[in-house]
Amino acid sequence: MTAQFPAVLPTYNRTALAFSRGEGTWLIEENGARYLDLTSGIAVNALGHAHPALVQTLTEQAQALWHVSNLYNIPAQAKLAEALVEHTFADTAFFTNSGTEAAELAIKMVRKYWYEKGEDRPTILTFEGAFHGRSTGAIAAAGSEKMTKGFGPLMPGFKVLPWGDHDALRDALDTSVAAVMIEPVQGEGGIRSLPDQDLKALRDLCDQTGALLLLDEVQCGMGRTGRLFAHEWAGIAPDIMMVAKGIGGGFPLGAVLATANAASGMTAGTHGSTYGGNPLACAVGAKVMEIITAPGFLDGVRRKAGFFRQRLESLVASHPDVFEEVRGTGLMLGLKCRVPNLDLVKAAQATHLLTVPAADNVVRLLPPLTITEDEITEAVSRLDRAAAALP
Numbered sequence: 001m002t003a004q005f006p007a008v009l010p011t012y013n014r015t016a017l018a019f020s021r022g023e024g025t026w027l028i029e030e031n032g033a034r035y036l037d038l039t040s041g042i043a044v045n046a047l048g049h050a051h052p053a054l055v056q057t058l059t060e061q062a063q064a065l066w067h068v069s070n071l072y073n074i075p076a077q078a079k080l081a082e083a084l085v086e087h088t089f090a091d092t093a094f095f096t097n098s099g100t101e102a103a104e105l106a107i108k109m110v111r112k113y114w115y116e117k118g119e120d121r122p123t124i125l126t127f128e129g130a131f132h133g134r135s136t137g138a139i140a141a142a143g144s145e146k147m148t149k150g151f152g153p154l155m156p157g158f159k160v161l162p163w164g165d166h167d168a169l170r171d172a173l174d175t176s177v178a179a180v181m182i183e184p185v186q187g188e189g190g191i192r193s194l195p196d197q198d199l200k201a202l203r204d205l206c207d208q209t210g211a212l213l214l215l216d217e218v219q220c221g222m223g224r225t226g227r228l229f230a231h232e233w234a235g236i237a238p239d240i241m242m243v244a245k246g247i248g249g250g251f252p253l254g255a256v257l258a259t260a261n262a263a264s265g266m267t268a269g270t271h272g273s274t275y276g277g278n279p280l281a282c283a284v285g286a287k288v289m290e291i292i293t294a295p296g297f298l299d300g301v302r303r304k305a306g307f308f309r310q311r312l313e314s315l316v317a318s319h320p321d322v323f324e325e326v327r328g329t330g331l332m333l334g335l336k337c338r339v340p341n342l343d344l345v346k347a348a349q350a351t352h353l354l355t356v357p358a359a360d361n362v363v364r365l366l367p368p369l370t371i372t373e374d375e376i377t378e379a380v381s382r383l384d385r386a387a388a389a390l391p
């Protein structure tokens with residue numbers, strides 16, 4: 001043991017809070033102090049903390065069977081895959097334990113697709129401000145200096161384009177491009193939404209050149225924008241999609257969804273995961289899907305999102321020195337700040353409201369999709385107090 005080196009690898013700047021319990025939209029410290037949670041574990045606890053149906057599902061599965069490996073059929077895995085296929089563009093799903101692992105498989109799938117076609121397509125186009133995870137492949141894909149510095153040599157095969165630069169995209173998207181990889185709403189990048197018409201145009205450009213459209217819906221998917229997946233707003237479908245975070249409601253789970261065509265190269269032996277698709281994660285995931293796709297659930301998300309947005313617009317109008325604008329779709333909202341975003345996060349925390357910083361000086365508001373209108377009103381009142389407390 002080396003004296004003074006933390007037992008937990010110090011790759012995070014943590015605040016001095018530790019929670020021992022969660023209830024719906026609330027996190028509770030050992031001493032009973034309650035915090036209103038607009039982080040959802042960074043867009044993970046889509047149904048809030050300790051949702052009774054998820055607790056029951058996980059407990060029942062834990063009493064029956066935890067792990068068997070992918071050498072055998074896993075009924076919960078098949079059930080979740082079938083639900084995803086039924087409710088999305090996809091013909092097939094592979095389960096992972098995280099968004100990063102979904103990114104790795106998605107990249108492999110793209111490469112194998114073109115290998116099988118016998119075409120040399122070395123490049124995947126990606127975008128500035130993107131976040132696809134922290135593996136060597138995912139940091140190379142996003143390409144930002146902050147994530148890649150010191151970790152070279154980087155995996156080749158990515159070309160990072162400026163966000164929102166249509167000409168750069170048109171110039172780069174030729175027949176050397178294997179796929180375009182993009183978040184319909186950038187999360188870590190500062191709640192930057194790709195307008196629907198841009199996503200439609202991107203789909204058209206991909207169709208013209210044959211490039212696959214690979215969407216990263218790890219943060220913006222699973223009901224967060226008020227549709228099951230964010231791309232549905234644009235009325236288009238991708239070829240491959242990465243999912244994680246909300247799909248497990250807090251239990252580690254991710255997935256790659258794909259059309260049969262895009263997945264055609266992934267035959268037996270080409271990919272695998274010891275834990276991916278394990279019974280515990282998939283039982284919970286199937287229950288999350290059942291709840292989010294139940295009639296009325298997403299209508300409720302859209303209604304609450306409209307209410308939240310309206311309140312936030314008034315908040316921004318009453319603190320023009322603190323806020324520049326409201327961003328985002330559904331319950332994936334951001335406050336672009338004029339003050340340093342971390343100052344607002346700290347001031348909000350002092351009112352017992354939890355928020356998440358993002359790039360571009362944005363504070364993210366990612367509540368559980370089950371947040372109530374009363375809790376939204378309370379959150380905005382705490383943000384108002386936090387803004388008023390800033391110098």
Ligand SMILES: Cc1ncc(COP(=O)(O)O)c(C=O)c1O
Nearest residue numbers: 098099100131132133187218219
């Ligand atoms: C859009 C997006 N993609 C991928 C990831 C990586 O997911 P994970 O942290 O589960 O590996 C994240 C995580 O924040 C994300 O927001």
